[in-house]
Amino acid sequence: MRTSHSFQPFAPRARRAVVAIVLTFALASAVGTALTIWKTGPSKGQAAVVEVASRQRTLAERYVEELLLVRAGAVASPAQTGSLLTRSVAAQLTGGEAPPVNGDDDSTRLPRQDDPSLRAQLLEEQRLVHDLTLAGRAFLAGAPVEAVSLTGHERLGPLTPTQRLRVLAALTSNVSLDIARTVANRADRNIATLTRLQVGLGIGGLVVSLLLAWALVAATRRQTAHFQSLVNSSTDLVLVLSDGGCRYASGSVTTIVGQPEANLLRDGFLQFVHDDDREVVENARRTGQPQTIVFRLRSHAGEWRHLEAHLTDLRHDRHVRGVVLNARDITERFRLEQELTRQAQRDTFGTQLVEALEMADEEETTLGVVERAMTEISSVAPTELLLSDSSRAHLERAAVSPTAGAPACPVESPFSCVAVRRGNPVVFESSEALNACPKLRDRTGGPCSAVCVPVSFMGRSLGVLHATGPEGRPPDPQQIAQLTTLATQAGARIGTVRAFEKTQLQASTDGLTGLNNRRTLETHLRALIRDRAQFALAIADLDHFKQLNDKHGHEAGDRALRSFAQTVQRGLRDGDLIARWGGEEFVIVMPGADAQGAVAVLERVREALARAHHGGHPVFTASFGVADTTHAATLEQLLQVADTGLYISKDAGRDRITIGEASALPRGLDPTGAGDEPGVRPARSRPAFHDAVSDEDHEVSIRLA
């Protein structure tokens, strides 16, 4: 009754029914036994009564015979026989010992007779025996037998003494026979009554037991039905698997599968399990292991439901004889987990993509990252990135999936692309559909599906990311999401890189001459000094530039500056650098050269400059001051040394090259440790240098061509 603990409402009824059945049987048995005792009790010892009654018959006959024998002179003892008759009938009536009869039997114990009719018969017999023995004694004594008064209601007619004796004996005998018959009949009746009572009792007991059993069955049914309802209404799925296959499937299983239980029993259930999961389920059925399994079940709608089942091995429980699977439909949870995983993958992809793109500082490397990302999204879907050129009128193929190649969209102009026009990703299920992009039709690979994601930066279209797939099966939502991420991030990066490159170019060059600007050169110079490299440095200044501007206009001044820059660049060696330092000043750096070498190079430049002045350009010259790393240790000192050279060149009449003097450096700044030398023009600070080169005092000599 283990279940009664968990199922109180009906258990007491069942228990009561069982107790009532047992009690009914016990009662029926007890009543049956009592009836048997009651009914058979009076018949106990009645065999002796019958025996004595039949003996009385013989004794009565014998008594008369013995009387006649004695009268005839033979030896007989009628008195003894008469005594036996009298004592026997007394014993029959009151109970006790019936005397033994020689040659017949021993003394017999008789019960007392209480039955009124039998007692009446015995009393009658006693009276007849009395009459018989009295008549017998009269007969032996020779007295008149008819004179003996009769007590047994017999009315004897005119008979001879012998006849009288014989009639009395016959009556005694007949009454004795009747007594035996009465006893036997009474026993018969008792047995018949007992049989009827027992049958009645049996039927009654049977009916009551059947009613109680019916109640028990009803209670059990209710109990079973209750459990059945609990199991069936539960969302949990219960299955019992045994060697013969499925032995039980709860209502929730049949509801999911949409089949009656009969179709799931034995091998039926496995038909609905996913092919890949059958082995798992079979193994669980065989071994009862592991504790938890997950498998897929085909629902009536044809979709796969994911079930998580906990196993209970009850193969040795004779009530179950199988492995019980308590399963729960975890499809929604499974999908959510999948979605979360996908989201995490997307996030990971996005994070990795951003990191990779951050490391790409040029458009070229950015496109490399884009190509690798294409493979990451799908190694089989042809993918390409089309970017507009600087004119923003043409789309060019900038990146192609390294593994799957390009889908080769024939679109030429950004505004011919529907995705670019819309500014949103576009998915085409089939290139053959009415609303498909016309650019998808007639591709070499035949009909296809496609995704087109616009690439833009700061609201300006850069191009389109395009991927294709088999017809009717475009890239899945996850891939579309990843493609969108790629388009967004790549657009942002390409836009940034392009803007950066442009800004960088602008920042590092001089807008007028196209030469490096002062800051760029300073960066180079500091790097050289840091590396303790040997180099020569020259400061160039256009002679009488202010006058040139004033006389011929700024346009002519600018042309002169550009012309000077081009001439110097042509004359320099590979690796030499020139930068516009400001105004009409230029600084030239010659790595590896000393001051003398620099002078030689600059001489050629100066000559080239003289030759270049033709074609209507105002002729101009330039003065140079040179220093090298032997003159000073810092950039500032080096510039000061070169500046002194320039000063000397200007002072000496311009259009010449002079090596500066380290001795001109102020005290404490001399790298050689030499002190100030008198007579030497003191070095100026950089602003002074600027002032000097643009000094109004300088004489201007301009020769017009």
Add this chain to the structure above:
Amino acid sequence: MQLRSQTVGRSLSGFRAAGGIALACIGLVATSCGGVARAVPPGTVVQVSQRDFAISVSPKRVPAGQIVLRVRNHGPDRHELIVVRTGSVLTGSAPLPMRTDGMTVDEEGLQPATVGVLEPGPTGSVRELQVRLAPGRYELICNMAGHFLGGMHTVIDVH
């Protein structure tokens, strides 16, 4: 036997003792079966009373025709009833002829004169014997051993 005998009103002790449904059913069947023969018997009713060892009738004279002998045995022993026409060619006015045992009437010899027989019945039983009696004298006897000679005989006159 050309004469119908039946037992009526047997002891109801069996019914009293039977408490069970089954017995009630059996009793019901028995009662309904007996119901067919319980039609009121036509003819003159003669009360016949038997006891150890005498037979008495009332009335002693009845008209000829259908006669119902209602025989009650007061006991204490079993008794039978044989109705024999006397004063006929066979019996004449002489006493009934006896068998050679000297104890019982010669039933076989009296067969042609016998008009009705009731087999031995137990104490307390009431039975009916229907006979069609022509005018004459009839002797009613119990022929169990010694009973006739012990006094169990009487006569009834039919006129």
